[in-house]
Amino acid sequence: MTAAPPGTGPATTPRYRTTTGEPLVPAAGRRRRAADAHPVPPPSEPAGSLPAVLTLCVVAFLAARPPWWSFNYGAILAVIAIVLTGRLPRLGKLDVVALLTGGWAAASLLWSSRTDLTGPAAYRYISVCVLFVACRHVVRGRRDLLLVGWTYLGGCAVVAVEVATGARSQGQVLLFAERYGVDGKEVNVTAYTLAVGVALALVLAAAGAHRRLLRLAPLALIVLLGYAVLLTGSRGAAIGVLLGLVAALATRIAPRLTALTVAGFAAALIALVPFGLAPKAELLWLDGLYGRPTGDISGRLSIWPYALSTWSESPLAGSGAGVFIGTNPFEIGPHNLLLTVGNDLGLVGVALYFATMAGALVVTARTGRAGLLTACAFVGVMLPICLTGQWETSLAFWMALALVTVLPGIWGPRRPRGIAPRHAHTRRRRPTTVAPTITVAGRTVATGR
Secondary structure (H helix, E strand, O other), X not given: OOOOOOOOOOOOOOOOEEOOOOEOOOHHHHHHXXXXXXXXXXXXXXXXXXXXXXXXXXXXXXXXXXXXXXXXXXXXXXXXXXXXXXXXXXXXXXXXXXXXXXXXXXXXXXXXXXXXHHHHHHHHHHHHHHHHHHHHHHOOOHHHHHHHHHHHHHHHHHHHHHHHHHHHHOOOOOOOOXXXXXXOOOHHHHHHHHHHHHHHHHHHHHHOOOOHHHHHHHHHHHHHHHHHHHHHOOHHHHHHHHHHHHHHHHXXXXXXXXXXXXXXXXXXXXXXXXXXXXXXXXXXXXXXXXXXXXXXXXXXXXXXXXXXXXXXXXXXXXXXXXXXXXXXXXXXXXXOHHHHHHHHXXXXXXXXXXXXXXXXXXXXXXXXXXXXXXXXXXXXXXXXXXXXXXXXXXXXXXXXXHHHHHHHHHHOOOOXXXXXXXXXXXXXXXXXXXXXXXXXXXXXXXXXX
């Protein structure tokens, strides 16, 4: 019995089949079936990552409220966080350079004349380098970044409230000529920690750009942290916060010009200030801020030439980590990052240390305008502290630097303008061409395609 042509018989399921025996279905139906057969897997994080992230949150809170014993356990907690992930770190170039920095600090025990000073100092270098690698290994998504970052900001908020409460108890909430801090903590370290909080708040605002609350909350917290920095009376931290905010605003207006200006300005000051080539008038103006002039920026203009001369005695390898701070007649550190690392680790250590910092910022800046803004603001905040502070083995600084490098992984690779984002698992394939013939009542009939 011959089947009726399509459209003339009863409304039953047609018996048209391709030459391969499969029912002939519309292309849209084939795409739906293919999608049902291969569903898009939801984005997920590695199993066991949450305990590791929470371990880093402990480090973040300790870094925001730094008791001295936190230096002893920073590396241990970082290693525990790595172990809790259940996987080996995939070391990138930045991780390798950071670990080489810590290894070179440990190697300085071989030529140090004061191993009793070099041992603890080398351990602090190792701690911050291991923490840097741990943060980059454990923090793999927006949730992780927000947890660790907000834990640090929460600790900073507590410190800021303590500083403001101390000023209020003396009735001097708007008098910045006095210095207020937290009992048991060095006031400059407190100010530097709060300044890192300002830089990290900008990072979290960029990471939470998909939601208004997550974007605005860290920006609002900057007001509290900036006010507390002013109360501490730290010149470097106050200028750093101002420069960071100005750099962030300028990057939104002229990103490329701002990036070139910030990079050139930072490189010039890092090279000129410790070698005594910076204009003295500007340095004395800085010394007069807050109405506390000393004539030599609290001894820095005297110790910088001395630190430069001791570095010249062992330029390549340095005198050993921690030796200068414990043996110089001023009984303080050089209060300059280049001179501190140079005396501790020599030119080799300087190259490794600054390569880690520069590489992390370049990786972030190349992800787009938001990454460029974050990198420029971070440099602006940290530059005055690195020029005039003792900050080389700060857990807060190295943790924040590592979190900055996580942003490219959250945003994904940079795409050319005009190309829509596409997840790797949702790539559409062109449907297979349907066979050009069908079978009707046992006879093969061409479809006309």
